[in-house]
Amino acid sequence: MKKMIKIKETIEFDDKSYQLIGILLIILIIMTILIPGRFATINNLIAMCYQFPEIGLFSIGIAITMIIGGADLSIVSIANLSAVISGIIIIQKMPSNANSELAIKYILISLLTTLLIGIISGFINGYIIGYMKVFPILVTLGTQNLYFGIAVILTGGIGVYGTVPELLYFIGSGKLFNIIPVPLAYFTIFFLITYILIHKTPYGIKAQLYGSNKIASYYSGIDNKKVVLKTYILSSIIGSFTGFLILARTSSAKGDYGITLVLQALLVSVLGGVSPLGGKGNLINVLLAVLSLQLIDTGFNFMRISPYVRASTYGGMLIISIAIEYLIKKYKEKIEKRKLNKKKY
Amino acid sequence: MKNINNKTINRLIKSNEFVIAIVIILVILIFGAINPAFYSTRNIFELFRTITVNLIFGCGVMMIIVNGGVDLSFMAIAIVTSYLTVQSCILLSMQGPLIIIFIIASIMGLIIGLFNSYLVSKYDIPVFIATLSVGSVIRGLVLAFIGNEYIPSTHMPISTIELSKKYIFLMRDIQGEFGLHIGIIISIGIIIITHIILNYTVIGRGVYALGGDKISAIRIGYNIKKIRYFIFGYAGLLSGIAGIIYVSQNRMADPISLQGQELSVIAAVVMGGTRITGGKGSVLSVILGVLLTQIILSNLVLIGVPSFWHRSTFGALIIAAILFQSIRENLKKEYKY
Numbered sequence: 011m012k013k014m015i016k017i018k019e020t021i022e023f024d025d026k027s028y029q030l031i032g033i034l035l036i037i038l039i040i041m042t043i044l045i046p047g048r049f050a051t052i053n054n055l056i057a058m059c060y061q062f063p064e065i066g067l068f069s070i071g072i073a074i075t076m077i078i079g080g081a082d083l084s085i086v087s088i089a090n091l092s093a094v095i096s097g098i099i100i101i102q103k104m105p106s107n108a109n110s111e112l113a114i115k116y117i118l119i120s121l122l123t124t125l126l127i128g129i130i131s132g133f134i135n136g137y138i139i140g141y142m143k144v145f146p147i148l149v150t151l152g153t154q155n156l157y158f159g160i161a162v163i164l165t166g167g168i169g170v171y172g173t174v175p176e177l178l179y180f181i182g183s184g185k186l187f188n189i190i191p192v193p194l195a196y197f198t199i200f201f202l203i204t205y206i207l208i209h210k211t212p213y214g215i216k217a218q219l220y221g222s223n224k225i226a227s228y229y230s231g232i233d234n235k236k237v238v239l240k241t242y243i244l245s246s247i248i249g250s251f252t253g254f255l256i257l258a259r260t261s262s263a264k265g266d267y268g269i270t271l272v273l274q275a276l277l278v279s280v281l282g283g284v285s286p287l288g289g290k291g292n293l294i295n296v297l298l299a300v301l302s303l304q305l306i307d308t309g310f311n312f313m314r315i316s317p318y319v320r321a322s323t324y325g326g327m328l329i330i331s332i333a334i335e336y337l338i339k340k341y342k343e344k345i346e347k348r349k350l351n352k353k354k355y
Numbered sequence: 356m357k358n359i360n361n362k363t364i365n366r367l368i369k370s371n372e373f374v375i376a377i378v379i380i381l382v383i384l385i386f387g388a389i390n391p392a393f394y395s396t397r398n399i400f401e402l403f404r405t406i407t408v409n410l411i412f413g414c415g416v417m418m419i420i421v422n423g424g425v426d427l428s429f430m431a432i433a434i435v436t437s438y439l440t441v442q443s444c445i446l447l448s449m450q451g452p453l454i455i456i457f458i459i460a461s462i463m464g465l466i467i468g469l470f471n472s473y474l475v476s477k478y479d480i481p482v483f484i485a486t487l488s489v490g491s492v493i494r495g496l497v498l499a500f501i502g503n504e505y506i507p508s509t510h511m512p513i514s515t516i517e518l519s520k521k522y523i524f525l526m527r528d529i530q531g532e533f534g535l536h537i538g539i540i541i542s543i544g545i546i547i548i549t550h551i552i553l554n555y556t557v558i559g560r561g562v563y564a565l566g567g568d569k570i571s572a573i574r575i576g577y578n579i580k581k582i583r584y585f586i587f588g589y590a591g592l593l594s595g596i597a598g599i600i601y602v603s604q605n606r607m608a609d610p611i612s613l614q615g616q617e618l619s620v621i622a623a624v625v626m627g628g629t630r631i632t633g634g635k636g637s638v639l640s641v642i643l644g645v646l647l648t649q650i651i652l653s654n655l656v657l658i659g660v661p662s663f664w665h666r667s668t669f670g671a672l673i674i675a676a677i678l679f680q681s682i683r684e685n686l687k688k689e690y691k692y
Contacts, residue, residue: 083618138674144681145631147425147483151618152673159667167663270614273487286481318503322495325488329474336478 023294026283030298033331037302041309048312056191060183060259062304063197064252064268066297068275069282070204071248073296074241076279077208078221079288080139080146082245084131086272087157089253090265092127094161096120096254097170097263100178113175124254125247131157132246133239140238154272161265169264174257182258196255200248205293207244217241222289270321277324278303281331303327371628371680375643382650389658396526398657400535404604406649407538411597412620413641414549415590421553422586423566423633424482425621428471428490430613432591433598435493436463440599441608442501444512453514460595467493468591472583490617498610505609515603538600545593550638558585566633619669623648626676648672 042050068085075082099120104113135153139146184192208214220227220237228234257263280286281303282296303324310320367373387393412429419426440460444450467489474485508516522534553559561582564572573579602608627644629636651672655665 138678142678142681143685144677145625148622148625148631148677149674151622152670152677154618155670155673156667157670159664159670162663162666273491276484277488277491280484286484316499318495318498320495322492322499325491325495328484328488329480329492332480332484333474333478 024292026295027292027298030282030295030302034298034302034305037305037309041305041312045309045312049309054308058304058308059191059194061308062300063193064256064259065271065274065278065304066197066300067200067248067252067255068271069278069296069300070201070293071245071252072272072275073279073282073284073291073293074204074208074217075146075245076276076284076286077288077291078217078238078241079224080238080242081150081276081286082135082242082249083147083150083272083276084135084154084157085150085245085249085252085275086268087154087161088128088131088246088249089256090263090267091131091157091161092124092250092253093257093263093267094164094170094253094265095123095127097257098164099123100257101170101172101174104175106173110176113177117175117177121254124250128247128250129243131250132243135246136239136242139242140235158265165263165265167265169262171262174261178258179261182255182261193255193259196251200251201293201297204244204248208293213237213240218289218291220288221291274324277328281324281328371683372637372639372643374679374683375627375640375647379643379647379650382647386650386654386658393654393657395528397528397530397533398654400526400533402649402653403539404536405653406645407536407542408597408601408604409620409623409645409649410542410641411545411593411600413624413645414545414638415593416620417624417629417636417638417641418549418553418562418586419482419590420621420624420629420631421566421633421636422562422583423569424475424486425631426471426486426587426590427483427617428467428486428493429590429594429597429620430617431490431494432464432467432594433601434610434613435497435598436460436467436595437598437602438497438506438608438610439463439501441506441511441515441602445506445510450513453518456512456515457596457599460599461592462595464591464593464595464598465588466591468587468589468594469584471591472587475587476580476583494610494614501610503610505607505611508606511602511606511608515599516606518600518603519606536604538604541596541600545596546638546642552589553637558582562586563634566635568634619648620645622673626673626680628680647676 038050048054068089071085072082100116104116131153135150138144138149138153181192181196186192186195208217216227216232216237217240219230220232220234224234227237253263256267260267278299279291279296282291282299284291284296306323306327307320310323383393392398412433415429416426437460440456440463443459444456449455471486471489474480474489475482518537521537523537523540525532525534527533551559553562558581561572561577564575564577565579565582569579601613605612623644624636624641625631625644626647627640627642629640629644648669652665652669655668656662660668
């Protein structure tokens with residue numbers, strides 16, 4: 011019971027969260043009615059838990075960079091780069107007759123390189139953006155091409171395929187205690203770490219302040235450069251570990267996997283109420299946005315709607331949600347004006 | 356008199372455009388030294404052919420960036436409008452004239468562009484979010500409901516195919532006939548029109564005012580909504596024209612082509628000297644930026660760089676160019692935040 015109360019205290023809902031929960035429920039109800047007996051089943055829910063962690067992690071990575079007023083467009087390329095390098099270590103370099111102990115060693119080495127790639131690529135992004143003060147979208151656009159290119163050079167343009175050790179397969183598609191899908195657990199760990207870092211630590215508060223007003227944060231004694239550097243390193247680490255998950259789930263790695271996911275993750279973060287101008291954002295809302303879009307995706311799959319429609323629903327939902335928000339804001343302003351008028355007379 | 360001359364020369368040397376021009380000359384010299392085939396007329400004409408479309412895109416993109424925002428929908432607009440135009444021509448079994456095809460496509464582009472600006476000015480959505488979602492929506496809708504298969508050259512209207520074979524003049528070498536494609540005239544025309552709009556009309560000066568400082572622009576008396584509708588409409592119209600040229604150059608209408616390449620045009624325009632936060636930029640920056648990226652990208656093969664190195668070379672190029680720019684800008688600035 012005590013634990014429950016603590017969780018309630020740590021997870022903060024705002025107006026936007028209730029809106030998103032409402033949207034989530036509406037989608038769930040509509041899909042359950044449209045696809046009777048097949049949508050709201052435990053099997054389907056578990057299947058979804060294997061699918062959303064990738065886009066979820068990307069969205070969180072982009073969301074934190076948007077909180078400080080930038081956007082990490084290179085995150086998917088970082089993921090592919092780390093997936094390719096881990097793939098080369100595990101699939102190509104590991105002797106094929108390796109026992110499980112050796113396999114664990116190789117996987118640990120590849121996890122270490124994943125971390126290293128995250129730190130290095132994030133450092134490059136963060137250093138150029140924070141210390142040299144270049145417009146973030148341009149920098150990450152350049153590094154996106156750079157990391158993508160390195161991955162292509164490493165694989166010679168083909169990709170990495172082959173048999174993977176059992177443990178890696180388990181990370182990608184196994185179940186913890188026969189119930190919890192491992193990707194879900196993987197996602198939860200990274201989500202919680204990021205959530206705590208952004209919302210519960212001094213660093214997170216500094217980052218939010220920096221995002222809403224650079225000049226004010228500078229004059230209140232915050233080291234702006236360090237904040238930017240840390241945020242980009244964090245988002246790159248999230249990206250590189252997503253790459254490891256992709257490798258585990260698909261047993262392959264390619265330089266150009268999921269390039270369109272960048273735009274989707276951007277849309278998801280905005281849908282989750284992260285302001286693209288910086289300063290505002292709650293990661294819980296991003297999670298809710300990811301979940302509601304996953305529900306739509308799965309529902310459309312069941313209804314055999316063309317995947318192209320799905321691509322356009324992201325954009326459509328975004329426009330509609332922003333328009334509705336605007337109308338609500340206008341409506342509230344109107345009511346307040348009326349109240350003021352009443353007081354006057 | 357001497358003083359003034361010195362000042363103008365100083366200014367010229369310090370300007371971004373001058374530096375980029377020198378870089379372009381250096382690149383040309385280096386590439387030519389490695390492979391003299393680079394200087395061949397055929398190669399130069401081929402370069403003009405490839406930059407045609409990007410120059411037109413660049414003009415629209417530059418205007419929106421100067422106004423203060425990044426457009427991410429122009430390639431989607433181009434491909435959607437050209438695909439729809441070709442489809443409707445097939446439906447009506449219409450073969451031309453070319454001018455009608457251009458008009459249909461540009462009107463469609465204009466409408467989508469106006470919708471973009473409606474979202475931006477009515478609902479206060481940041482430009483790059485609005486254009487990103489509009490782009491994905493229109494592309495998805497066309498792919499889902501109109502068709503997702505490419506139209507081969509045998510089905511396309513004859514006039515568009517003929518456009519791809521029209522040359523200003525023809526030349527002959529060992530490999531056969533080649534010529535300067537007529538598309539470059541269209542892009543030069545559009546560049547001149549854009550230059551005139553930006554520099555000699557009230558609305559064009561408003562674009563700079565709005566990009567430089569929104570609040571002062573309002574206080575001076577510019578109608579911000581009008582300016583925005585104009586810019587986005589113009590960019591959409593240009594996208595429509597560029598789309599038709601692109602389709603005719605490739606001799607097929609493929610609705611999934613041009614995906615995710617928006618950023619390379621944006622990078623080119625910014626590299627040329629357009630300030631990404633708005634308020635500064637000219638057609639010269641478009642020309643220089645597009646030239647530099649295209650010269651390097653399309654001639655890497657010629658100097659013997661393997662094709663899978665191209666992406667990282669391009670990435671490194673973008674980073675180097677913007678780093679250089681920002682270092683120069685930071686030297687002038689006094690604040691440190």
